[in-house]
Amino acid sequence: MSAQADDYDKLTKEEREARDTADREREAAEQAALPYTWKQELGEVDIVVPVPKGTRARDLGVVIQKKKLSVGLKGKEPIMSGELCKDVKVEDSTWTVEDQEAVHIHLEKVNKQQWWENVLTHHPKIDTTKIQPENSKLSDLDGETRGMVEKMMFDNQQRQMGKPTSDELKKMEALKKFQEAHPELDFSNAKIS
Template identity: 85%
Template sequence: MADDDYDKLSKEEREARDKADREREAAEQAALPYTWRQELGEVDIVVPVPKGTRGRDLAVVIQKKKLSVGLKGQADKILEGELCKEIKVDDSTWNLEDQQSVLIHLEKLNQQQWWENVLTHHPKIDTRKIQPENSKLSDLDGETRGMVEKMMFDNQQKQMGKPTSDELKKMEALKKFQAAHPEMDFSKAKIS
């Protein structure tokens, strides 16, 4: 169903669809060989490995646009592929916890963007539905918080092909000006 159809749904239909989408998304994510969470600037991945695995048993490759985790001597990787966005390799790390899971911390290159997935061939999440951790937002001072909220709004608007907050302000200003000057022809006015 296209996004513009979504706008025509009733509140109940939207909630039902959102719930179905969330359940499908959760099922797709649960089927992945890892779990992950993100903040605007970073992605953390937990990859379960056989109990008793040692660091030297692992083959972990973290590159600008590539990630793979495998066990040495085994042809099949636990996960391998192209990252959905570029990362800062020098600030990204991995370590083994309790000899049963690999914790991977990726520092995003673009720290203003939500990721739809970790690897490009894996199912996507709907980034418009991401609720940033409020505690994190509320930790920010008013000005920074406003800026982050504006960026998140603009990012969502762009993804939906709708005007950003600055474009909305310009359109609003033009409307007011038009209302004050009905004698002028604005049919060729461009907003830039």
């Protein structure tokens, strides 16, 4: 853990809020100074690079590689170019020109479980621990994942109320059935774990 993280733990709630606000403002200023804007979800990154009005796809030089990205007008210095902070799936990544004034780049992440700190490694980083992902609806999930999330939500709710989780309820039910099937056994000292 860094010294800054240790310091953060010692701050009061008000001091933490003040530092978070200052950090967000600094991050916003750094990101606004970049020659592009970007946003991300766990599985993808979308970048918008403004270009001169009237720019067509044939005027552009766009290179998307597993660990490298370059965007610019042909014959000129790239608008952005460098090493990507994480690997992308080249075959699933695309770019288009919108209204002849912006290049939209869609990058598919190789690791769909990790937030990016920046797009290019030499650009300012964002604090990924402060990212607030959009809430997905349970109905968006496949059956197995939805069942797992619902079970986790139920178990969490049960724990908060001091009640048994779904696994503990199953064990209690199994023990009850076993006791009913074997009344001759003494379960008074039985421990359930």
